[in-house]
Amino acid sequence: MPVTIRDVARAAGVSITTVSRAFNGYDDVGPDTRKRILKVAKELNYRPSHVARSLVLQQTQNIGLLISDFNANRGAHHFLFDVMVGVHDRLASMGYDVTLVSTTTARQRLISYIDFCTERRLEGVIVMGMRLDDPYMQEVAEAKLPSVGIDLPILSRYCGYVMTDNVNGAKLGMQHLLGKGYRRIGFVNGTQKAAVSVDRLRGYQLALEAAGLGTDPDLIVHSNFLVEGGEAATEMLLSRVPDLTAIFYASDLMAIGGMRYLHRVGKRIPEDVAVMGYDNVDVGEWSTPALTTVSQRRYEMGLYAADMLIGMLQHDEEPGGRLLPSELVIRQST
Amino acid sequence: MPVTIRDVARAAGVSITTVSRAFNGYDDVGPDTRKRILKVAKELNYRPSHVARSLVLQQTQNIGLLISDFNANRGAHHFLFDVMVGVHDRLASMGYDVTLVSTTTARQRLISYIDFCTERRLEGVIVMGMRLDDPYMQEVAEAKLPSVGIDLPILSRYCGYVMTDNVNGAKLGMQHLLGKGYRRIGFVNGTQKAAVSVDRLRGYQLALEAAGLGTDPDLIVHSNFLVEGGEAATEMLLSRVPDLTAIFYASDLMAIGGMRYLHRVGKRIPEDVAVMGYDNVDVGEWSTPALTTVSQRRYEMGLYAADMLIGMLQHDEEPGGRLLPSELVIRQST
DNA sequence: TTGACAATCCAAAACGTTTTCGGTAATTTA
DNA sequence: TAAATTACCGAAAACGTTTTGGATTGTCAA
Numbered sequence: 001m002p003v004t005i006r007d008v009a010r011a012a013g014v015s016i017t018t019v020s021r022a023f024n025g026y027d028d029v030g031p032d033t034r035k036r037i038l039k040v041a042k043e044l045n046y047r048p049s050h051v052a053r054s055l056v057l058q059q060t061q062n063i064g065l066l067i068s069d070f071n072a073n074r075g076a077h078h079f080l081f082d083v084m085v086g087v088h089d090r091l092a093s094m095g096y097d098v099t100l101v102s103t104t105t106a107r108q109r110l111i112s113y114i115d116f117c118t119e120r121r122l123e124g125v126i127v128m129g130m131r132l133d134d135p136y137m138q139e140v141a142e143a144k145l146p147s148v149g150i151d152l153p154i155l156s157r158y159c160g161y162v163m164t165d166n167v168n169g170a171k172l173g174m175q176h177l178l179g180k181g182y183r184r185i186g187f188v189n190g191t192q193k194a195a196v197s198v199d200r201l202r203g204y205q206l207a208l209e210a211a212g213l214g215t216d217p218d219l220i221v222h223s224n225f226l227v228e229g230g231e232a233a234t235e236m237l238l239s240r241v242p243d244l245t246a247i248f249y250a251s252d253l254m255a256i257g258g259m260r261y262l263h264r265v266g267k268r269i270p271e272d273v274a275v276m277g278y279d280n281v282d283v284g285e286w287s288t289p290a291l292t293t294v295s296q297r298r299y300e301m302g303l304y305a306a307d308m309l310i311g312m313l314q315h316d317e318e319p320g321g322r323l324l325p326s327e328l329v330i331r332q333s334t
Numbered sequence: 335m336p337v338t339i340r341d342v343a344r345a346a347g348v349s350i351t352t353v354s355r356a357f358n359g360y361d362d363v364g365p366d367t368r369k370r371i372l373k374v375a376k377e378l379n380y381r382p383s384h385v386a387r388s389l390v391l392q393q394t395q396n397i398g399l400l401i402s403d404f405n406a407n408r409g410a411h412h413f414l415f416d417v418m419v420g421v422h423d424r425l426a427s428m429g430y431d432v433t434l435v436s437t438t439t440a441r442q443r444l445i446s447y448i449d450f451c452t453e454r455r456l457e458g459v460i461v462m463g464m465r466l467d468d469p470y471m472q473e474v475a476e477a478k479l480p481s482v483g484i485d486l487p488i489l490s491r492y493c494g495y496v497m498t499d500n501v502n503g504a505k506l507g508m509q510h511l512l513g514k515g516y517r518r519i520g521f522v523n524g525t526q527k528a529a530v531s532v533d534r535l536r537g538y539q540l541a542l543e544a545a546g547l548g549t550d551p552d553l554i555v556h557s558n559f560l561v562e563g564g565e566a567a568t569e570m571l572l573s574r575v576p577d578l579t580a581i582f583y584a585s586d587l588m589a590i591g592g593m594r595y596l597h598r599v600g601k602r603i604p605e606d607v608a609v610m611g612y613d614n615v616d617v618g619e620w621s622t623p624a625l626t627t628v629s630q631r632r633y634e635m636g637l638y639a640a641d642m643l644i645g646m647l648q649h650d651e652e653p654g655g656r657l658l659p660s661e662l663v664i665r666q667s668t
Numbered sequence: 669t670t671g672a673c674a675a676t677c678c679a680a681a682a683c684g685t686t687t688t689c690g691g692t693a694a695t696t697t698a
Numbered sequence: 699t700a701a702a703t704t705a706c707c708g709a710a711a712a713c714g715t716t717t718t719g720g721a722t723t724g725t726c727a728a
Contacts, residue, residue, distance in 0.1 A: 001392075002452065002455070002714095004713090004714055004715085005714065005715065006714075014677075014678085015677070015678045015679075016678090016714090016715080016716095017677075017678055017679080017680095017716085017717080018676085018677060018678075020715070020716060020717085021677090021716090021717095024716085027675095028675070028676060028677080029675095029676070029677075030675080030676060030677085033676080033677085047449055047452045047453045048453060048714085048715075049389075049453070049455060049713090049714050049715065050453045050454045050455065051385050051388045051389050051394060051454070051455055051713095051714080051715090052389055052683090052713070052714035052715040052716090053714080053715055053716075054385045054683095054715090055383075055385050055386055055389055055682095055683045055684065055685090055713090055714080055715070056682070056683050056714080056715050056716050056717085057683085057715085057716070058335075058683070060385060062433075065434070070419055070422060070423075071419050071422075071423045074415075074416065074419065074633075075616065077411050077412070077415035077416070078411070080415070081408075081411035081414070081415050082408060082411070084434075085404055085405050085408065088404060088405075088434050088436065089404075089405045089438075092434075092436060092438075092439040092442075093439075093442060097433050097434075097454065098433065098434045099396075099431050099432065099433045099434070100399070100418075100422050100426075100431075100432045100433070100434065102422060102426060104423075104426075105426040105427070115381055118336065118381045119381045119382060119383070119384045120384045120385070120431065121336070121383060121384065121385055227616070227619075227620060256620050257620075260620065263622065282409065282561070283617050283620065285561075286561060286590050286591075286594065286617065286621070287620070287621075288597065288622055299408075336684095338683090338684055338685085339684065339685065340684075348707075348708085349707070349708045349709080350684090350685080350686095350708090351686085351687080351707070351708055351709080351710095352706085352707060352708075354685070354686060354687085355686095355687095355707090358686085361705095362705070362706060362707080363705095363706070363707075364705075364706055364707085367706080367707085382684085382685075383683090383684050383685065385683090385684080385685090386683070386684035386685040386686090386713090387684080387685055387686075388685090388713095389683090389684080389685070389712095389713045389714065389715090390684080390685050390686050390687085390712070390713050391685085391686070391713085392713070
């Protein structure tokens with residue numbers, strides 16, 4: 001149905017070779033024939049088939065954006081969307097297509113996600129939202145498919161990653177809190193299965209050490225990055241340590257949840273207890289009080305992940321681990 | 335580099351025809367040879383090339399998810415993400431791949447987005463986030479490429495849409511406000527260029543009419559769906575109509591912004607002025623006071639859009655306009 | 669005038685599948 | 699026993715490109 005190179009060759013009275021050459025800017029085609037070919041092609045509305053070209057060139061210019069449990073991770077949009085935009089922006093501008101891949105799809109079809117990618121001849125893949133205990137993590141680590149993980153620190157010949165420098169980020173947040181004079185600081189962490197959680201915990205501990213304070217296990221509780229989780233965690237924390245004066249949350253959403261609980265029990269923020277988040281999502285700006293937080297450059301994470309992948313694909317660069325710095329965003333909750 | 339059907343055929347001592355048939359479940363291949371082929375294929379780690387198959391079958395099983403100005407529409411994630419998940423969910427489960435397309439990409443390459451799609455032989459496309467004045471709108475309306483718009487009410491032989499029943503949704507919201515006794519109700523609408531805005535305005539007016547009230551143009555102001563816009567619009571509205579008792583916002587984000595302004599100027603919500611939003615995004619639950627709103631079933635919108643497209647592709651169904659009902663979500667801001 | 673050389677062009681193979689049209693051997697039917 | 703049917707398999711064409719290795723002119727220098 002669609003018009004092929006053969007159609008324009010016939011219409012222009014040349015061979016398909018010449019049409020192909022004219023289209024790809026080769027120099028051994030006469031200026032008049034080239035013009036004629038281009039004119040005919042435009043008239044016929046010819047569009048070269050990307051799939052035919054992919055087949056003969058043995059490269060699809062197509063890279064996968066793998067999102068772990070895309071459909072189950074609602075609420076993750078506060079973080080994932082910007083990253084996606086960054087990834088797509090850079091990839092698209094470099095001429096790559098990006099196809100959405102969810103681990104759920106692979107699971108449904110009972111094939112490994114690597115198989116899914118090789119069937120489609122994806123040239124590489126960017127992985128987001130994956131937990132350390134995800135059964136597919138092993139796969140991305142061992143696969144020969146060039147890939148870069150976001151917040152997934154695995155490094156191999158074919159796999160790099162980009163993530164925020166979470167230990168320094170957490171340290172930054174804690175230093176701010178400590179500088180304000182807070183001493184009994186609770187820490188509501190995310191899932192232990194998330195790579196970022198172990199780093200943020202470490203940053204929390206390092207900052208306390210540096211301040212000459214020990215870490216009280218009672219002050220630490222793990223949750224799920226979401227509002228409800230933060231709310232529940234805060235309740236537990238406060239019942240365990242009634243005299244705490246500040247809480248550091250490993251995500252803004254949990255901080256929002258925490259503030260909700262604190263409001264409910266009549267605690268003033270930050271007078272009674274100070275609240276600090278992590279991520280710098282838009283919601284934090286809108287809360288009352290506005291949330292002090294540690295920023296993550298989500299869009300740039302996507303950009304750099306794409307850059308790294310492109311580097312591997314086009315210039316055979318070694319994958320690495322890239323850490324992005326984070327900044328303090330001071331608002332009213334501390 | 336990757337192993338082909340020819341490799342499998344040679345290793346199994348059969349022709350490629352037989353391998354193909356064995357893989358596609360035809361019945362004219364002996365049970366023992368089939369088993370042997372499958373075994374050999376597994377050993378060799380053979381994965382049929384989707385692109386070769388696409389070429390010969392003349393169908394890619396690939397559909398585009400076109401997001402208008404993907405990178406410029408940050409902040410739209412509150413709405414778009416869920417829709418994307420819905421679209422991908424349904425499409426993936428039906429065996430379709432989905433590739434991300436942004437109008438920015440097309441603009442960069444100076445080609446129409448339709449050309450972009452036909453080059454890749456996308457079988458259809460789902461369009462989101464597009465304004466009525468978008469230069470690409472004409473294209474999707476006239477193209478022969480099967481497409482369905484989300485919140486983009488254009489109907490043609492090849493183009494359907496799904497959106498919320500915004501006029502009834504807005505009516506619902508207004509009825510709630512009117513039922514509570516509010517009479518001077520401001521309306522902060524979204525961009526006039528968005529299809530949903532004209533419907534919501536209409537719902538606002540119809541509800542007023544039904545209540546025997548006229549519409550005061552001073553009570554209506556257009557903004558941009560975002561928090562800052564809502565904030566500014568509220569200021570303007572309040573300066574123009576100091577005696578208003580309630581404000582209906584065409585998006586939750588604008589309502590958040592409005593509440594922020596109202597707080598700042600010392601107005602109590604809902605005692606001094608009641609606030610109602612639209613969309614039912616998660617942020618509305620977390621605001622203080624929690625936001626009364628009209629829900630949109632974003633995930634389902636994606637699902638149904640995918641359904642409609644699949645119907646067109648597989649069963650040659652006529653595209654239509656599907657309206658989803660919306661519900662009132664009553665919380666504390668009214 | 670002839671050889672070399674540039675400027676244009678084309679035929680055919682290749683990419684990895686699916687499918688049509690047979691072909692052979694074994695089995696059944698008459 | 700001959701004919702017809704069935705079960706299984708293969709050769710080759712096709713899908714729409716790119717690219718290799720010439721082929722055919724025309725031009726220019728010797």
